[in-house]
Amino acid sequence: MSTTALPSSPASPPAPLEAGQVLDGFRLEERLHQGGMANLWRVSRVDAGTDDGHELLMKVPRIKGGEDPATIVGFEVEQMLMPQLSGPHVPRFIARGDWTRQAFIVMERIPGETLRPRLDDAPLPPEEVADIGARVATALAALHRQHVVHLDIKPSNIMFRPDGTAVLVDFGLSRHAQLPDLLEEEFTLPMGTGPYMSPEQVQFVRSDPRSDLFALGVMLYHLATGERPFGQPDSVRGLRRRLYVEPVPPRAIRPELPPWLQEVILRCLEVRAERRYQSAAQLALDLREPRGVVLTARAEKLHTSGVMRRLKRWFFAMGSEPAPVAQHGQQLARSPIVMAAVELDRGTPELRAQLCETVRRIVQTEAGARLACVAVMKINRIGIDELTDQHGQSLHVKQLIALKHWARPISKALTLDDGRLTFHVLEAPDVAEALVDFARRNGVDHIVMGARGASPVRRYLGSVSGYVVAESDRTVTVVREPRTE
Template identity: 65%
Template sequence: MATEGKPSKGPLEAGDVVDGFMLEERTHQGGMASLWRVKRLDGTDTMPLIMKVPRIKGGDDPTTIVGFEVEQMILPTLTGPHVPRFVANGDFTGQPYIVMERIAGPSLKARLDEAPIPVEDVRQIGCKVATALHDLHRQHVVHLDVKPSNIMFRDSGEAVLIDFGLSRHERLPDLLEEEFELPMGTAPYMSPEQVQFVRNDPRSDLFALGVMLYHLVTGERPFGNPTSVRGLRQRLYKDPEPVRTLRADCPPWLQEIILRCLEVNPAKRHQSAAQLAFDLQNPDQVVLTQRAERSSRRGTLKTMQRWFSSMGAEPAGDASITTQTSRSPIVLVAVDVAGAEAALLEAIQITVQRVMQTSPGARLACLAVMKVNRIGMDELTEKDGSSKHVNMLVQLKHWARPLVAALALPPDAAQDTRVTFHVIEAPDAATAIVEYARRNQVDHIVMGARSSSMLRRYLGSVSAQVVAESNCTVTVVRAPAVAED
């Protein structure tokens, strides 16, 4: 039996006790580690627990040892619903292990084995994983081994990222970069920049997610499963087969998203996981480019040109994880296009323009809330028979026209700034704005506030409620005061 503070004298078995944790059942035996269902002997467990024990081959396997040390270093720093909760660990002077929360739900690998799967399922899975990645990146970590077996789902539906043995934390030493000179990752999912030894770009995880989405839609891997560095380097210059040539019912917006994730140059991908999740949440707002229309790989000449370029290309990798995430925010502007005064609408435009100009990689979502009664007895058409919803959308786009012109937003810029338009129906405007911002990982809300009045002071205002309840920055704009004669 393994005892506290001493190495195990042989392979662990059910019933052994390690530092107060009893091993109940081995649930997985992998090449790098074993997983055991465990419980505390003192009975103080507040959740199901799993113990991860590295497999040391011949007592000296540097990949296993360093990867395990990386996970021991990173996992305790992480919080939130998208990672397993850290409980305890032991080092190599005794019995090495990590005890963490056991996620009861399945991994994504089961769905990959069913591929191709329905498009709506792909959309939902992609949105959940992108949301989890955004939460991880905001904690200064790039996963760098995103693959189906490393993604699990809670019973409540949230995606959970596991296995941080290849990850990079920008505020901790990168042991893998110090110890190894070969690309680190799982071959089918490695990004081009990982092949070029760049380990600090959060957009690498978006490439891996794109590989998974491609496989879920088509049943095939976009770059196969290469077994050599030469094979890995082919993704620097060879295109994958367009998704719709393998599955005709794949909508253009989904091919657009997937091929964008698989771009060789990270600057041409979504600039944050939140922006990718936003597109998957709002497929009708996805701007279609030539990617959506692609029906074949690039020709031999173009491939050769890209091959020559890749031979001398120096990877960028100059921005930190935090810098890349923070310079690609999602900005939400909530506009009362039907009721606000012209001066206030103009003031909101000016404020949004300033915000967007300071963040060239930002995504702008223009939102109007159409107030409806809670019991659903509203008249949804105007007297002339036109749709109130459509009319408000037209007003919103008309309001944004000078803003879009001032920002000079190109349709497919490298930094990929986007403007989208949304009208939602809700009985409470403030609640609708707050929920929309949370669901879409909004970083900054800009909204107007009308002039004060006794009624507004008594009942409270929409802007005050949004400020109080939002978990992001909120800028409240007022119209300039008019001087009286």
């Protein structure tokens, strides 16, 4: 016969939990994990059949007396924050228990292990590193859109659904822009996991979503090289070294790594947040489309800076204050991805020129925008495609050159440095589907595309622009061909 836990005083720890016990309608079936801060139990509802077949997980804090008070506050933060989250990249919240009786959180149980065991297999192949990074960056983009900075991104806090979707767990150190920050209010030490903490976290800033991108960069570095970029510091002094000591370039450890991957990783690990990727969606785009990564001096580095440069960085780091951080929503709004869908082999020069001018005006109004210029090379669903022209030149390369030529007026008029202007030639049998899929996978915020004049065929079969407008959940601007008298 099952039993129910008795209420306990907040001043004394609750009685140990046992399998078969019932808490607020949840039966404890099996303890899955006993950690230093919390126990994880597989549970089921006493009133079965109300969770659509999902397995449930109960997280219970370990209150033994004398523990770090940050553990208790962190659990309070997680209880407050998890009901605010939704989507496939976080566990579905079910219920929570009151501290005056028994504190707990019940959530959807994600099957499988965390990403932590993959560190034992590092270094991993570059394509696997990029795939993992892209999926985690996509999850971070979804989290940041919900006004949350995770602040404890590491392999043990990342899981994957059976379809490969990344799921972020453990929000005890997180910050919600629209909720009180209990940790900041009650503690004056840096909060996070030593190897993964960003420089601004070391300087007590907890409101910058780019901190999560730094942590992801640490993880990518470890997966790519088998080593941690900043070791495993156990003191504030050790943490502050990342303000002035550069990590060894990944290609100095693994020369076979592609330059574009080192470019991405080192950009994530920039000390100053404004020199990193400005949004998780922009990072995910580069990891999925490495041909669009603009290589800088980062890609070719094989040594850390000399003693004098390190001394200079140390001098400025000692007295430096973190740069002011824009409000969370403002930061994301300043870093949109604008996608220009360019039809190179059809349409008129006038339409392409009008599209170019419209894109230029849109990007000019978005100071931190990333412009992804996209063309689709249509291929057959069945059969063999001709991939070269009559002179043996690659059709893909010709499309890429034409796309860059189209964007030349934009690059001349605007300063889009550090990878903010990229080019992508897609190969697909359906142009409209390829554009919609690219925008969805890469977190595009705004699609700008041209539309040719009406014709009986397009009215009957439907146009590419019409399909994109109907099927995409992004903002779409359709540029019409200029009218002629």
